Amino acid sequence: MDRLVMHVDMDAFFASVEQNDHEEYRGKPLIVGGLAGRGVVSTCSYEARRFGVHSAMPMVRARQLCPQGIFLAGNYRRYAEVSAAIFAIFARYSPVIEPLSIDEAFLDLTGMEYIMGTPIAYARRLKAEIRAETGIVASVGIAPNKFLAKLASDLDKPDGLVIITEENVRQVLDPLPVSRIWGVGRKMNAQLMQMGIRTIGELYGTSYEKLCHHLGEHMARHLYELARGQDKRSVAPRERAKSIGKEVTFTEDLQCAEDAERVLLDLACKVGWRLRKAGEKARTVQLKLRLSQGFKTYTRSRTLTEATCYDEEIYHTACALFRELRIFRGIRLLGVSTAGFDAGAELNLFHDEAKKENLYAAIDKIRAKFGEEGITKAQLLRKDKRK
Ligand code: TTP
Ligand code: MG
Numbered sequence: 001m002d003r004l005v006m007h008v009d010m011d012a013f014f015a016s017v018e019q020n021d022h023e024e025y026r027g028k029p030l031i032v033g034g035l036a037g038r039g040v041v042s043t044c045s046y047e048a049r050r051f052g053v054h055s056a057m058p059m060v061r062a063r064q065l066c067p068q069g070i071f072l073a074g075n076y077r078r079y080a081e082v083s084a085a086i087f088a089i090f091a092r093y094s095p096v097i098e099p100l101s102i103d104e105a106f107l108d109l110t111g112m113e114y115i116m117g118t119p120i121a122y123a124r125r126l127k128a129e130i131r132a133e134t135g136i137v138a139s140v141g142i143a144p145n146k147f148l149a150k151l152a153s154d155l156d157k158p159d160g161l162v163i164i165t166e167e168n169v170r171q172v173l174d175p176l177p178v179s180r181i182w183g184v185g186r187k188m189n190a191q192l193m194q195m196g197i198r199t200i201g202e203l204y205g206t207s208y209e210k211l212c213h214h215l216g217e218h219m220a221r222h223l224y225e226l227a228r229g230q231d232k233r234s235v236a237p238r239e240r241a242k243s244i245g246k247e248v249t250f251t252e253d254l255q256c257a258e259d260a261e262r263v264l265l266d267l268a269c270k271v272g273w274r275l276r277k278a279g280e281k282a283r284t285v286q287l288k289l290r291l292s293q294g295f296k297t298y299t300r301s302r303t304l305t306e307a308t309c310y311d312e313e314i315y316h317t318a319c320a321l322f323r324e325l326r327i328f329r330g331i332r333l334l335g336v337s338t339a340g341f342d343a344g345a346e347l348n349l350f351h352d353e354a355k356k357e358n359l360y361a362a363i364d365k366i367r368a369k370f371g372e373e374g375i376t377k378a379q380l381l382r383k384d385k386r387k
Contacts, residue, residue: 020135147231174201245337268315281307282338290333
């Protein structure tokens, strides 16, 4: 059965919320992001984009390009609130929604023809409803799959509405640079350039054998299919986890605080990594400890003043809870878990903490490559060194 997928993405989301909430900001270049030291731009209004300002640009540079701009640190609680209102509207339009970030989602419209009328009319209604209820302008893409729908929503921003069908797919794809293909980063782009492939049309005209020869079978298949506008991934609704944690049972009981704290550090690092991978920040840290005698289990938790996804904050909290318990022997199990996820945390906004972000980005890159064991804090190695 033919599928029909819609991708909806808000225009200049944070900036639009600000402009909608404050009349005096409307029609003006407005930049939201980290204002301190090495802060970066989260996003900016389309008025500011005309000056060359864009997301992830150092704030210092944005100020040079657009000195007359309005610069705001942002109100993430408010953005999360507007996002929730928008997702509630999505829910009226499809039972199958896959959120991608705070301001975008896939909606599966397959089989909804009778409810929908034409897809274009349905999209117009959705856009109008979002605008009427939240004041935000959305761009929409409609296509037979996720790859094409996401591409379509971006083609005519802001206030876009683009539909890709079997009939116009070549017309739309052929002139686009290959970098528009999901998974083609700077390195792959350069590699394709070397093969004389700049556009999706040129990629389409390249044989599978040639792609295989230069890029390997896996990448070749990926690009071959996407150049043909084929993508089998289904719209997959995701429930947000309620807690993220990790525990370990020991074959031999732990008999000293030092060993226990080393384990807590290891657990905290793993939990931090999972939080960051999920794009979550947690407000509560919980420690679980089980004695081998009678399997008596203790849990203690603490709420932090600010939600975190950082290893050392999780570790220090878990450690403090452990010390307060005053149990240092006969430990059969230790666990660290986190909960109370921040409503706006998925944003991945660490812009006021650029240094920390860089550090963790580096750590996570290694972890993504080598798995959870890829990086080990020095303290974890101490025991092995003593051997
Ligand atoms: P995007 O949808 O990528 O950007 P946007 O909505 O601001 O603009 P566009 O019209 O191009 O869609 O991201 C949504 C929000 O996520 C954005 O408003 C702010 C935040 N964000 C960051 O904090 N940092 C970033 O680097 C990016 C790209 C987005
Ligand atoms: Mg957006």
